[in-house]
Amino acid sequence: MKEPVKKPWIWIIMGLLVLFNAPWYFPEGTIEPLIFGLPYWVVVSTVLSLLLCAYLYWLCRNQWHIIEDEEEAENEREGD
Template sequence: MENRTIKEPIRKKWIWIVLAIITLGVVPWYFPDAASEPYILGFPLWAFISAVFSIIMCGYLSWLCVNEWNIVEDQEEAEKAKGDKS
């Protein structure tokens, strides 16, 4: 049986800090009204930056799920599946 330590990422402050920074980047509150003029790939500047931060957030959350989460449920489900086959 694989002996992995259980990680509870909800208690790590750096995860929440990075998530807050990315969330602030997604919401274009910091742009002046004139920011709708420059276009990048057919999108207004504010929409392009919001889309980029959305993609960054998706990547960050996916990375967290793969690398930082190791909860008891996975082990319990595996043991339960073994018990059902016996």
């Protein structure tokens, strides 16, 4: 199984989420339209932050397979 850190798509998606999380690409000084009383850039940043959290959770849950128990059992068998 290939190490997840070496999969480029993981880093590309994470980089894009981090890059667009900061509202640098919006016109300076804009607050309109308001969404639930908040400037739209706040809503966009919040949604992207939640997406980043969900993506990192999914990566940790599904891409990183921690097999420490199996490795420890193997080491014990080799040591005996």
